[in-house]
Amino acid sequence: MDFDLPLIWAAIIAFAVLAYVVLDGFDLGVGILFPLFPEKHDRDVMMNSVAPVWDGNETWLVLGGGGLMAVFPLAYATVLPALYAPIIAMLIGLIFRGVAFEYRWRTKRAEFLWNWAFAGGSMLAAFAQGIALGALVQGIPVENRAYAGSWWDWLTPFSIVTGIAIVVGYALLGATWLVMKTHGDLADRARTIALRCCFATVGAMGVVSLWTPFLEPVYLQRWFGWPTAIFSVIVPLLVLGCLYLLIKGIRDRYDAQPFVAALGLFLLGYIGIGISFYPYMVPPSLTIWEAAAPPESLAFLLAGALVLVPIVLAYTGYAYWVFRGKVDPEEGYH
Known part of the structure; x- marks a missing residue:
């Protein structure tokens, strides 16, 4: 039986990126909300709520980036020159917040x-x-298997809007995480922030979703052509369902429901991106199969991934299980 190794690896990297977004998203969100909580005690509790898991969450970023370099070298070689500035900025930000945890x-x-x-x-x-x-x-x-754009192509009104959308969305994840992990006044203020962020997040998703189909003809065909146009109805309905559960969870003072519903919003957004992208690894130039490494390399690396990924999943799940429940404001994890 022949396996479509490029497609399997695209699914693995897509999963790794999704895991990074939903896991590191909430601890980035906690940092984004930091200025809204000026009291030292609240900030201590906020940092303690993510201290046991934040560095493990970033494992998925390493897996996604390293996997892209090893498995889709052509995609890596074209995406990196196009996005040097935002990627370097991201790494600088991650370094500063990582050092802040220690110092x-x-x-x-x-x-x-x-x-x-x-x-x-x-x-x-x-x-x-x-x-x-x-x-x-x-x-x-992409021209002749190399990036053919300019240094500033990454900076456009659309990319700025998506940047703001991600900040707002991560703030929502951070707020709902604090609702789930903290007590008292801190949790109550997090509920208020989460309620505001959920409307802002869904609004930003709507703007980006309406804008995206008009960026490339393939997106327009994907979202408004038959039969894929059915997703244009299903996905928004599911988004509204998640929004309802999120608002209800906040107002009924549930602990976990708002966070799970917020994760649902991110999952649906990610699925929407996947629907738009497929079968491209670098839209609209390189497909998954054009960007992939030789089959021998894919098979060799897959053997390692079948061992590595379950181990990462196991220790991630164990860490969250050990540190389940609400943070003790008097003890913490540091």
């Missing part, structure tokens, strides 16, 4: 600097991810 607890005099490093790094990383996503969605020109 904020060890200083009193300079604590405000690390507070800003944590918040600013989170915002920068989220915005840069949104910019990169927008630049990828709007298309990357």
Whole structure:
């Protein structure tokens, strides 16, 4: 039996990127919300809520980026030059917030600097991810198997809108995470923020979704041609269903339902991107099969992935299980 190895690997990398977005999204969101909680005690609890899992969440970014380089080298070689600036900005943001986790607890005099490093790094990383996503969605020109655009092609009104959308969406994930993991006044304020962010997130999703089909003819055909046009009805209805569950969970003071519903919004947005992209790895120039490495390389790497990915899933699940429940505001994890 022959396996479509490029398609299998595209699914693995898509899963890794989705895992990164939904897992690291909420801890970036906690950092984005940091300026809205000026009290030191609240900020301590917020950082403690993500301290046990934040670095493990970024494993999926390494798997997605490393997998892209190894399995789809042509896609990697064209996407990276097109997105150097936002990718470097994202990495700088992740470095600042990662260092802030370690140094904020060890200083009193300079604590405000690390507070800003944590918040600013989170915002920068989220915005840069949104910019990169927008630049990828709007298309990357490729000629003779190389990037054919200019240095500033990534910076457009559409990519700025997607950057803002990701920041707002991550703030929603962060707020619903705090609802699930904290007590008292902190959780109540997080509910208020989540209620505002959910409308802003769905509004941003609507703007991006209406804009996307007019960026490339293939997107327009995909979303309004038959039979794929059925997704243009199903996906928005599911988004409204998630929004209803999110609002109901907040107003009925459920702990986990708002977070799960927010994850549902991100999952539906990701599915929408996947529907638009398929079968392209770098739209509208390179398909999955054109960008893939030789079959021998794909098979060799797949053998390793079949061992590695379950291990990553296992220790990720174990970490969340060990640190389940609400954060103790008096003890924490640091």
